[in-house]
Every structure is written in structure tokens, then in C-alpha cells.
Amino acid sequence: MTGIAVLETPTGWPAILLPRSAAGAGAADPADLDAAVRAGAFEGLRRAVRDLGATGTIAVVGASGLRGRGGAGYPAADKWRAAGGTAAPGRIVVANGYGADPASQTDQTLLEQNPFAVIEGLAIAAFAVGAEEAIIAVRTEATSAIRLLEAALAAASDAGFVGANVLGAGRHLDVTVRTVQGAYLLGEETILLKALEGKRGQPEQRPPHPATRGLRGLPTVVHNVQTLAAIPWILVHGADAFAKIGAADCPGTILVQIRGAGRSGVAEVPLGTPLRQIAALAGPLGAGRSVKAVLVGGPSGGILPSDALDIPYTFDALRAAGAHVGSGSVIVADDRACIVDLARVLTRYCADEACGKTIPCRIGTRRLSEIGDRLAAGTARAGDLDLLADLAADIVGSALCDHERLATLPLMSGMRYFRAELDEHLERSSCPAGVCHPVAMATSATH
Numbered sequence: 001m002t003g004i005a006v007l008e009t010p011t012g013w014p015a016i017l018l019p020r021s022a023a024g025a026g027a028a029d030p031a032d033l034d035a036a037v038r039a040g041a042f043e044g045l046r047r048a049v050r051d052l053g054a055t056g057t058i059a060v061v062g063a064s065g066l067r068g069r070g071g072a073g074y075p076a077a078d079k080w081r082a083a084g085g086t087a088a089p090g091r092i093v094v095a096n097g098y099g100a101d102p103a104s105q106t107d108q109t110l111l112e113q114n115p116f117a118v119i120e121g122l123a124i125a126a127f128a129v130g131a132e133e134a135i136i137a138v139r140t141e142a143t144s145a146i147r148l149l150e151a152a153l154a155a156a157s158d159a160g161f162v163g164a165n166v167l168g169a170g171r172h173l174d175v176t177v178r179t180v181q182g183a184y185l186l187g188e189e190t191i192l193l194k195a196l197e198g199k200r201g202q203p204e205q206r207p208p209h210p211a212t213r214g215l216r217g218l219p220t221v222v223h224n225v226q227t228l229a230a231i232p233w234i235l236v237h238g239a240d241a242f243a244k245i246g247a248a249d250c251p252g253t254i255l256v257q258i259r260g261a262g263r264s265g266v267a268e269v270p271l272g273t274p275l276r277q278i279a280a281l282a283g284p285l286g287a288g289r290s291v292k293a294v295l296v297g298g299p300s301g302g303i304l305p306s307d308a309l310d311i312p313y314t315f316d317a318l319r320a321a322g323a324h325v326g327s328g329s330v331i332v333a334d335d336r337a338c339i340v341d342l343a344r345v346l347t348r349y350c351a352d353e354a355c356g357k358t359i360p361c362r363i364g365t366r367r368l369s370e371i372g373d374r375l376a377a378g379t380a381r382a383g384d385l386d387l388l389a390d391l392a393a394d395i396v397g398s399a400l401c402d403h404e405r406l407a408t409l410p411l412m413s414g415m416r417y418f419r420a421e422l423d424e425h426l427e428r429s430s431c432p433a434g435v436c437h438p439v440a441m442a443t444s445a446t447h
């Protein structure tokens with residue numbers, strides 16, 4: 001175990017993804033199948049195979065309103081219908097456990113704390129879409145998660161939950177754990193599939209989407225591991241019970257990676273929880289400090305000011321606010337932070353990580369990054385903020401994957417919510433927070 005901290009959440013918050021005991025010390029061995037079965041593991045698979053059938057299983061997941069946790073919030077059952085509706089010689093389900101954001105350990109925590117929920121969700125999804133092959137893709141560096149997962153998979157296979165003749169019902173499911181190593185972009189589904197084929201990690205034009213034409217040309221349902229881990233709960237407790245948890249348009253729970261001055265760790269939160277309440281899980285700031293901004297979604301996330309924190313944590317609300325759920329990262333920055341500096345560092349990372357296949361993203365993110373650098377260095381030119389907005393508008397929608405749009409979020413949200421601070425850097429070559437250099441040095445006498 002890596003000892004990733006799981007934060008306590010308020011009493012009454014549901015625990016669907018992480019076992020409650022994971023929040024405290026002395027949690028049971030997560031790869032102990034007997035203990036997991038005693039706690040209800042694989043009951044959802046039994047219901048799917050023995051009671052509901054494939055169509056009934058898809059109907060229940062559709063009625064639950066489950067949306068993919070990988071970032072975009074696409075309805076899970078729609079993907080299943082698309083894959084199941086194809087006439088293909090085989091289908092594949094891929095659990096995306098890559099965890100692209102190096103600063104977020106949500107998916108790794110799930111794999112370490114509740115591997116059987118991921119395996120069971122994968123088996124249910126495979127049963128529903130008629131797949132006989134499933135892959136769990138994990139980042140090579142997540143060694144403890146891989147060890148646990150492999151032990152859990154071997155136990156599940158010995159017990160007949162996966163492998164030949166699943167639950168004695170005559171269906172076969174071959175599940176493998178595949179490790180992938182590489183850049184941030186590898187978490188994007190078409191790139192991940194390329195990597196699994198042993199090819200260069202660049203995305204493909206869509207449509208066709210992977211659900212109809214994916215790995216080796218076969219219909220491939222790719223789901224984040226959290227999406228899969230919610231499915232057993234839905235089949236056991238019912239679609240209605242799930243739909244009542246969280247937000248009406250976005251039910252269930254999600255894992256967030258919280259970082260702040262007080263506490264850092266992973267927490268399971270109901271979707272729709274006000275961002276302010278989630279940020280509060282980071283604990284109090286130091287004496288005399290106040291929240292200036294919360295960075296939401298990871299490197300290509302949005303920077304939201306303290307007065308915008310009452311928005312519900314949902315895919316649609318965050319997108320409307322200029323951020324996104326992304327990697328589940330929620331970072332609390334206090335009043336000493338400089339928004340230009342934060343946006344500049346994030347944009348540089350996004351530009352460096354762009355795979356380069358599409359020119360507007362490759363060149364555009366680099367130009368955005370340069371504007372961020374000029375603002376921080378006090379060398380920005382008149383018109384740079386207009387150029388920033390024009391560039392961002394030109395980049396968005398012109399590329400092969402969503403990275404181009406997401407890469408504009410740090411600077412664009414900075415401009416939307418902290419315009420005065422950006423103007424100060426541009427017009428007066430001054431950094432109000434005293435962070436940017438050499439500007440800060442030149443103006444330190446004023447602080």
C-alpha cells in the first residue's frame with residue numbers, strides 16, 4: 001500500500017466507491033475475496049447474469065443516470081448501447097485507471113482500496129455489451145495498485161467471477177492488467193487504446209468513437225475505473241436509490257483529490273456538493289489567511305475565485321464556470337497566490353504535454369504559454385489579453401482531442417475572474433501578490 005490519505009467526510013455522506021473503513025486505520029486486506037464477498041461483492045454481477053440479462057442490465061444502468069467519471073460525464077449506458085448495437089466479431093471493455101494527472105491519486109486510491117468493485121463493474125459492463133475481453137489499464141508507476149489488482153483478479157478468476165464460464169452461465173471473460181507508461185495525454189481514451197496496441201500515443205479522428213470502432217478495430221467501451229466501480233452498487237441497490245444520491249442531472253459520488261494548507265488526501269463526495277464544502281475538507285488555512293482561489297480539474301483546469309465556490313460540483317456546472325471535473329483535483333490557494341503565476345505554470349505544462357498532432361493545439365498552446373510568461377515577467381504587450389482571448393477561441397474546436405479546449409482553461413478562467421490582477425501585470429508590470437519575478441523584485445518596495 002502506498003498509504004495515500006483518505007479523508008474523513010461528514011457523517012451521512014454515502015460511500016459507494018471507497019469502503020468506509022478505508023477512511024480510518026486498519027482497513028481489511030482489499031484483495032481478500034472472502035471478506036469482500038461477505039460484504040456483498042459480486043452480488044451485482046449475479047443479479048446482472050442471473051436476473052436481468054444484458055438488456056435489463058443496460059436498462060438499469062441507464063435509469064440510474066450514471067455518467068462517466070473520466071471527465072466529460074458521458075452517460076454510461078449510451079456507450080454500452082452503441083457498442084452492443086454493432087455487428088462485430090468481438091467487443092472489448094477497457095477500465096481506464098491511468099490517472100493522467102500526476103497530482104491526483106483518486107483512481108489509484110480506488111484500485112488500492114476497492115479492487116473488486118472495479119473488477120466486478122468491468123465484468124458487468126462486459127456482460128452487458130457482450131465482450132469476452134477486458135483490460136484494466138494502469139500507470140506503470142502505480143506498483144502497489146498493480147500488485148493488489150493482480151492478486152484480486154487471480155482470486156476472482158479462481159472463484160469463477162471472471163475467466164471461463166462466468167458464474168456458470170457459459171460466458172467467458174478474459175481480463176488482463178496492462179501497464180502503460182508515458183505522458184499526461186495517455187489518459188485520453190483514443191491515445192490509451194493506441195498505447196495498448198503498442199503504437200505511438202496520438203489520438204484518432206472521431207467519429208467513429210471507440211465504442212463502435214476501438215482497440216484492434218473492435219467496439220471498445222472505455223470507462224474510468226470510478227464509473228465501473230459504481231455499477232455493482234447500482235445493480236444491488238437499484239437505479240432509483242442511485243438516482244437519489246448527489247445531483248439530479250449527475251447522480252452518485254465521485255473521488256476528489258484535495259490539497260490545501262491543512263490537509264491533503266482523497267475523499268468520496270456526492271456529486272452536486274457545493275465546491276466550497278469540498279474545499280473545506282482541506283481544513284483551515286493558516287492564521288490570518290483567506291481563500292483566494294480554488295484550482296479545479298487538474299493541470300488543464302479552471303481557477304475559480306472564492307466568491308464562485310457555491311457552485312455545485314457537477315460536470316455541467318463546472319464547465320459553465322470555466323473549469324471541469326477532470327482529474328478530480330481540488331487545490332485551495334490562499335491570498336498569497338498569484339493567479340498569473342498559477343495560470344502560467346499550468347498552461348506551460350499543457351503546452352509541453354500537447355502531443356503535437358494538430359497544429360492549432362501544438363502552436364496555439366505554446367503561444368498561450370508565452371503570453372502567460374510575458375505577463376509574469378512584466379514584458380506583456382498592449383493587446384496581449386485580447387490576443388489571449390482570440391487564440392483561445394481559435395484553438396477550441398479545431399483539434400483531434402479535448403486537450404486543446406482544456407488547455408485554455410487556466411488562463412481563460414484567470415482572465416474571467418481575476419482580470420484586475422492580469423491588468424496589473426500587463427499595464428504596471430506589477431505582481432500584487434509579490435510572486436512573479438523579476439516583477440516582484442522590481443516592485444517589492446511597495447509590499
Ligand SMILES: Cc1cc2nc3c(=O)[nH]c(=O)nc-3n(C[C@H](O)[C@H](O)[C@H](O)COP(=O)(O)O)c2cc1C
Nearest residue numbers: 068069070096099100187188189223224227402403
Ligand atoms: C487530456 C485528457 C486526459 C485524460 N485523462 C484521463 C484519465 O487519466 N483517466 C480517465 O479515465 N479519463 C481520462 N480522460 C477521458 C478519457 O478520454 C475518456 O473520456 C474516459 O476514460 C471515458 O471514461 P468514462 O466514460 O468513465 O468517463 C482524459 C481526456 C483528455 C482529453
Ligand code: SF4
Nearest residue numbers: 356357358361399401
Ligand atoms: S488537440 Fe493537442 S493533444 Fe489533442 S491531438 Fe491535437 S495536438 Fe495532440
